[in-house]
Amino acid sequence: MAVAGLLLTGGASRRMGRDKAAIRLPSDGRLPSDGPGSTLAERTARLLEAVAAPALEVGPGHTHLEPVAEDVPMRGPLAAIACGWEALAERGWHGSVLVVATDLPAMTSALLSWLAAHPAPGSVVPLAAGRAQPLCARYSPGDLDVATDLVAQGRLAMNDLLVAVGPCLVAEADWERATGSSAQTLDDVDTPADLARYGRLGDPNREEG
Numbered sequence: 001m002a003v004a005g006l007l008l009t010g011g012a013s014r015r016m017g018r019d020k021a022a023i024r025l026p027s028d029g030r031l032p033s034d035g036p037g038s039t040l041a042e043r044t045a046r047l048l049e050a051v052a053a054p055a056l057e058v059g060p061g062h063t064h065l066e067p068v069a070e071d072v073p074m075r076g077p078l079a080a081i082a083c084g085w086e087a088l089a090e091r092g093w094h095g096s097v098l099v100v101a102t103d104l105p106a107m108t109s110a111l112l113s114w115l116a117a118h119p120a121p122g123s124v125v126p127l128a129a130g131r132a133q134p135l136c137a138r139y140s141p142g143d144l145d146v147a148t149d150l151v152a153q154g155r156l157a158m159n160d161l162l163v164a165v166g167p168c169l170v171a172e173a174d175w176e177r178a179t180g181s182s183a184q185t186l187d188d189v190d191t192p193a194d195l196a197r198y199g200r201l202g203d204p205n206r207e208e209g
Helices: 040-049 077-090 109-117 141-152 158-165 172-179 192-196
Strands: 004-008 055-058 066-068 097-101 124-128 136-139 168-170
Touching: 004 040, 004 077, 040 055, 040 097, 040 109, 055 077, 066 077, 077 097, 077 141, 077 158, 097 109, 109 124, 109 136, 109 172, 124 172, 136 141, 141 158
Parallel strands: 004 055, 004 097, 055 066, 124 168
Antiparallel strands: 097 136, 124 136
């Protein structure tokens, strides 16, 4: 299935205390990287554009992807998705869309490719640790229209969208087996403690640029 892509980079990163999108990846082989100096946002952008076209960044411009700015920033990921969907429609795209958050340092191209090719006709959301992961998911055009309507109503919770559209939820064991990925693939990094799990990625003495 052909898909477009939206990379969300506009979060406030309050619990991290610094912009997650700009955190630099280690170059010691612990995580795949685009080479020394690659950031979380740039790595995810390259993974996304390898699977999705067109691919846009909804945020301030942390990557080489075309940036799309929200009229009212910092309203959360559902509002960012609605903004990105509008921008894609303006560029002539009306098909399914991969949505990926910037703070998934172990994300793999295999998982994104699997989401893009999943045979379900509607939206597809993987589960991890028993919880839906709506910020690494594929959304159908109709469900993205629902997202836009919810935002217009002032309903900004991602769970509101999941309840409204009833996506195909894929068990963790199923997507791990299908993609050769591990449970860590969908671990996000919200705090300095989360970063510490990735070794040098959380080294406070490492230059973040």
